[in-house]
Amino acid sequence: MSELRQDPVTGRWVVIATERAKRPESFSQRHEKLVRTKAICPFCYGSEDMTPPEVLAFRPESGKPNTSGWKVRVVPNKFPAFTMGNKSEVSMLGMQENLGIYLRMQGLGVHEVIVNSPDHFKSLALLTEDEVGLVIDAYRSRLLDIKNNPGVEYVLIIVNHGKEAGTSIEHSHSQLFGTPIIPPLITEELNGSRSYFHEKGRCVFCDILSEELGLNERIILESENFLVFSPYAARQPFETWIIPKRHSANFESISSIEKKDFAFVLKNTLLKIYDGLNDSPYNFYLHTSPYKVDTGKFYHWHLEIFPKLSIQAGFEMGSGTMINVAFPEESAKFLRNF
Amino acid sequence: MSELRQDPVTGRWVVIATERAKRPESFSQRHEKLVRTKAICPFCYGSEDMTPPEVLAFRPESGKPNTSGWKVRVVPNKFPAFTMGNKSEVSMLGMQENLGIYLRMQGLGVHEVIVNSPDHFKSLALLTEDEVGLVIDAYRSRLLDIKNNPGVEYVLIIVNHGKEAGTSIEHSHSQLFGTPIIPPLITEELNGSRSYFHEKGRCVFCDILSEELGLNERIILESENFLVFSPYAARQPFETWIIPKRHSANFESISSIEKKDFAFVLKNTLLKIYDGLNDSPYNFYLHTSPYKVDTGKFYHWHLEIFPKLSIQAGFEMGSGTMINVAFPEESAKFLRNF
Numbered sequence: 001m002s003e004l005r006q007d008p009v010t011g012r013w014v015v016i017a018t019e020r021a022k023r024p025e026s027f028s029q030r031h032e033k034l035v036r037t038k039a040i041c042p043f044c045y046g047s048e049d050m051t052p053p054e055v056l057a058f059r060p061e062s063g064k065p066n067t068s069g070w071k072v073r074v075v076p077n078k079f080p081a082f083t084m085g086n087k088s089e090v091s092m093l094g095m096q097e098n099l100g101i102y103l104r105m106q107g108l109g110v111h112e113v114i115v116n117s118p119d120h121f122k123s124l125a126l127l128t129e130d131e132v133g134l135v136i137d138a139y140r141s142r143l144l145d146i147k148n149n150p151g152v153e154y155v156l157i158i159v160n161h162g163k164e165a166g167t168s169i170e171h172s173h174s175q176l177f178g179t180p181i182i183p184p185l186i187t188e189e190l191n192g193s194r195s196y197f198h199e200k201g202r203c204v205f206c207d208i209l210s211e212e213l214g215l216n217e218r219i220i221l222e223s224e225n226f227l228v229f230s231p232y233a234a235r236q237p238f239e240t241w242i243i244p245k246r247h248s249a250n251f252e253s254i255s256s257i258e259k260k261d262f263a264f265v266l267k268n269t270l271l272k273i274y275d276g277l278n279d280s281p282y283n284f285y286l287h288t289s290p291y292k293v294d295t296g297k298f299y300h301w302h303l304e305i306f307p308k309l310s311i312q313a314g315f316e317m318g319s320g321t322m323i324n325v326a327f328p329e330e331s332a333k334f335l336r337n338f
Numbered sequence: 339m340s341e342l343r344q345d346p347v348t349g350r351w352v353v354i355a356t357e358r359a360k361r362p363e364s365f366s367q368r369h370e371k372l373v374r375t376k377a378i379c380p381f382c383y384g385s386e387d388m389t390p391p392e393v394l395a396f397r398p399e400s401g402k403p404n405t406s407g408w409k410v411r412v413v414p415n416k417f418p419a420f421t422m423g424n425k426s427e428v429s430m431l432g433m434q435e436n437l438g439i440y441l442r443m444q445g446l447g448v449h450e451v452i453v454n455s456p457d458h459f460k461s462l463a464l465l466t467e468d469e470v471g472l473v474i475d476a477y478r479s480r481l482l483d484i485k486n487n488p489g490v491e492y493v494l495i496i497v498n499h500g501k502e503a504g505t506s507i508e509h510s511h512s513q514l515f516g517t518p519i520i521p522p523l524i525t526e527e528l529n530g531s532r533s534y535f536h537e538k539g540r541c542v543f544c545d546i547l548s549e550e551l552g553l554n555e556r557i558i559l560e561s562e563n564f565l566v567f568s569p570y571a572a573r574q575p576f577e578t579w580i581i582p583k584r585h586s587a588n589f590e591s592i593s594s595i596e597k598k599d600f601a602f603v604l605k606n607t608l609l610k611i612y613d614g615l616n617d618s619p620y621n622f623y624l625h626t627s628p629y630k631v632d633t634g635k636f637y638h639w640h641l642e643i644f645p646k647l648s649i650q651a652g653f654e655m656g657s658g659t660m661i662n663v664a665f666p667e668e669s670a671k672f673l674r675n676f
Contacts, residue, residue, distance in 0.1 A: 001423050002445030004518070006434075013519055015445055020417040079358040081653070081661050085339050096344075101549050102570045107340030107353055158652030166651025175652070180342070181351055183657030211439050232440045285656025306655060313504025314496030314513070315419070317644060318623030319521030323419050 005233040009192045009204050014233040015323045022325050024334035027237055027277060027309045043073075043115045043171035051075040055112065056141060058134050072134045073115040074142060074176075082109030082177060084151065093151045094180060108151045110178030114138050115171065116159075123161055123172045123279075125270035133263035135174065139286065140259070142176055143252045147291050152178035154186060154290045162281025165308045182290050189287060190295060197298035205300030206247050208232075218332040221269060225261040228269050230328035230335075237326035238277065238335065240269060240305040249299040251288035266303070269335075273307055276338040281308040343571040347530045347542050352571040353661045360663050362672035365575055365615060365647045381411075381453045381509035389413040393450065394479060396472055409469070410476045411453040412514075420447030420515060422489065431489045432518060446489045448516030452476050453509065461499055461510045461617075463608035471601035473512065477624065478597070480514055481590045485629050490516035492524060492628045500619025503646045520628050527625065528633060535636035543638030544585050546570075556670040559607060563599040566607050568666035568673075575664035576615065576673065578607060578643040587637040589626035604641070607673075611645055614676040619646040 003016045042050035045068035053066055056074040063069040085108055096103045116135045117127055124132055139157050146152050156177045160166040182190075196204040212218055212229050220240060221228035228242050242265055244258060254262065273280055288301040316322050341354045380388035383406035391404055394412040401407040414421075423446055434441045454473050455465050462470055477495050484490050494515045498504040520528075534542040550556055550567050558578060559566035566580050580603055582596060592600065611618055626639040654660050 001421060002419055004443040004445055006441040006443075008439055008441070012522060013443070015419050017417075017419050017445075019421070020419070079355075081340055081353050081355050081358070083339055083357070099570075100553070101346055101545050103344040103346075105342040105344075105351070107342055107355075156653060156656050158656055160651045164649070166649040177653055177657070179657070179659070181659075183659050184350060185656065185658035188658070207439050215438070232437075283652040283655055285652050287656065304656070311502070311504040312650065313498045314621040314623050315494060315515055317621055318494050318496055318523065318625065318642070319515070319517070320523035320526070321517070321519075321521050 007231065007233040008196070008208060010188045011192055012188075012233070013321055014235050015321060016327060017323050017325050018327075020325050021327060022237070024237075024326065024330050027280075027307075027326070037170075041120055041169070041171050042078075043113075043169060043173060044120050045069075045118050048073075051113070052078060056138060056145075058137070068118070070115075070118065071131070072117070072138045074138055075113050075115070077111040077113050077175065080111035082107050082111045082179060084108060084110065084149075105180060108180050110146055110149065110152055110155075110176065112142065112176040114142070114157075114174040114176060116173055120171050123270070123274070124159070125267065125274040125279075127267065129260075129263045129267050132267045133260060136254075136259055136263055136266070139174070139176075140252055140254060143288070146176075146178050147252075149178060151180055153292065154179050154182045155288070156183065156285060158283065158285040160283050162279075162308065165281035165283050167281075182293070186287065186290065190290075190293065190299060193298045193300070194295075203247055203298055203300050205243060205302065209243060209245060217329050220272065220332050220335045221265055223261050223265050225258045226265045228265055230332040232328065234324055234326075234328040234331065235322035236306055236324055237309050238273070238280075238307040238331045239324075239328070240273075240307075240331075240335070241302055242266065242269060242305070243300065243302040247300055249289040249295045249301060251286060251301045269305065272335045272338040273305070276335050277307055277309070282306060283308065345569065345571040346534070346546060348526045349530055350526075350571070351659055352573050353659060354665060355661050355663050356665075358663050359665060360575070362575075362664065362668050365618075365645075365664070375508075379458055379507070379509050380416075381451075381507060381511060382458050383407075383456050386411075389451070390416060394476060394483075396475070406456070408456065410455065410472045412476055412480060413451050413453070415449040415451050415513065418449035420445050420449045420517060422446060422448065422487075443518060446518050448484055448487065448490055448493075448514065450480065450514040452480070452495075452512040452514060454511055458509050461608070461612070462497070463605065463612040463617075465605065467598075467601045467605050470605045471598060474592075474597055474601055474604070477512070477514075478590055478592060481626070484514075484516050485590075487516065489518055491630065492517050492520045493626070494521065494623060496621065496623040498621050500617075500646065503619035503621050505619075520631070524625065524628065528628075528631065528637060531636045531638070532633075541585055541636055541638050543581060543640065547581060547583060555667050558610065558670050558673045559603055561599050561603050563596045564603045566603055568670040570666065572662055572664075572666040572669065573660035574644050574662055575647050576611070576618075576645040576669045577662075577666070578611075578645075578669075578673070579640055580604060580607060580643070581638065581640040585638055587627040587633045587639060589624060589639045607643065610673045610676040611643070614673050615645055615647070620644060621646065
């Protein structure tokens with residue numbers, strides 16, 4: 001008998017398919033270890049003119065913009081999903097046009113690439129904690145800057161690691177999307193956590209934190225300021241969440257102590273995936289509050305990591321319900337030991 | 339400047355990424371043609387004892403159950419995501435149990451495999467229209483039967499074609515999932531089409547049909563009773579919908595003339611994907627009304643096909659918004675000509 005589990009934030013059900021459940025070890029052999037073959041790379045030192053001019057770079061030696069010597073470099077995406085457009089386009093901000101029975105909007109917004117390190121061969125798992133700290137600084141700095149852009153309703157920061165996870169350039173990078181709408185999955189989390197707060201007077205994410213700390217069966221890593229765990233209603237094998245212990249809706253409000261600790265847990269969680277799952281491809285994304293919605297009491301920022309070890313097939317696509325062939329308790333136990 | 343398009347049924351926005359748009363031809367070279375290598379196959383003649391006993395089979399020569407000679411054969415899935423369980427489990431039907439702050443339910447329901455044909459080497463695209471007609475008969479027959487099962491709220495019928503689309507057994511088969519909840523994507527479609535009906539007094543799917551027939555820019559194939567087209571807010575390259583022209587919420591109510599015509603359009607649409615996209619892997623699913631919800635006025639059954647030609651990466655996973663790198667108008671034009 002399989003088991004349906006409900007995510008307490010969004011109310012979505014997940015099927016934990018016990019009849020077809022696989023042992024954690026069986027996932028690590030699924031793919032070839034990523035082999036990086038450096039040809040001409042737009043994200044390496046010396047290729048700075050292959051990208052649009054940088055919008056941010058950390059240069060300890062204070063060199064000129066768009067030259068080498070940087071530690072982290074942020075540039076507009078060359079093939080953007082969202083762009084700010086020209087004046088007349090910007091004047092259309094948020095305007096929906098009718099096309100017969102259909103509605104369209106312009107793709108106004110921001111799409112940037114954060115080059116995580118000058119090292120072509122190192123993913124985030126292999127950088128030092130200080131280097132990962134700089135990437136986090138870049139996330140925070142761009143989030144604060146883009147806040148002033150009236151056309152951006154939400155900023156989603158993501159990493160795609162490995163070809164199967166959708167990367168086209170192997171040099172480790174993050175992407176930032178400033179979107180003209182609040183994405184539906186964020187709306188779902190906001191609605192769920194708002195209702196929970198109205199009903200119980202507490203943050204649902206804070207309650208999850210206490211529950212997981214109390215149960216201690218899905219914890220992967222714990223630090224002073226963060227908990228890393230497999231969620232109860234994990235949608236995929238080895239789905240992993242990193243959540244700050246302090247209630248905080250906005251990632252931008254991270255303190256410098258928390259930032260240092262976040263670099264530690266992020267690096268070490270990704271290292272567990274690197275070691276335990278044979279450098280599996282993965283996606284991660286940061287869920288933080290929209291700029292213009294007052295979510296301070298009920299929302300709680302976090303990061304969700306999905307090793308790419310299963311395929312979304314017809315059932316998942318047609319129903320919106322995921323079938324997970326691994327128990328989150330076993331996924332957590334497996335990663336905990338790396 | 340990319341473009342955001344809204345699906346008129348669900349209200350979901352899709353990004354049509356014009357800056358990174360690809361020509362239709364570029365998709366067909368993505369993968370190796372599926373090579374079928376027949377070893378021992380549980381879905382071939384002579385292997386009937388490798389599956390659980392059949393629940394339905396079409397045998398023109400009227401042989402014994404669970405022997406060869408069938409044209410289409412339906413069996414319970416050997417590794418089911420949902421099962422009916424024993425008496426005490428069935429008595430838990432629909433019951434949600436609390437586990438601390440979490441909720442769980444038993445995975446009660448139905449999970450069946452419909453073996454589409456005895457021919458190991460032919461996918462639906464390569465069967466005759468009559469043979470596809472028998473598969474459709476099996477869908478209809480199972481939908482009508484499972485209606486009597488009090489534990490099943492919804493039946494989703496799907497096909498996964500090719501390894502990248504999630505198939506583990508290459509012999510062509512469909513799967514039927516009888517679920518104890520109405521899946522969230524169905525709820526979304528019901529809510530959207532119900533609101534549209536209350537506002538305008540018309541079925542949104544019927545309006546889409548008229549609009550597409552009038553515009554004639556996203557049509558792939560038209561028959562007397564069906565329209566095959568790329569939806570305005572297509573989420574993926576070559577996303578294709580098949581929709582009956584007659585307003586009808588329940589697939590089960592298909593007439594025998596419509597059924598014959600549906601076999602023709604389904605076979606020929608899949609053949610266009612086979613010819614035009616080099617036998618691309620694909621998923622399709624049938625969206626029909628839940629049994630116990632009165633949707634007759636506003637819902638409209640249809641089938642959605644997704645060739646597996648792109649990867650859902652961090653942005654799509656974290657936002658719930660899809661970036662489509664192909665224009666549906668170009669996808670439609672390309673397939674129309676095959």
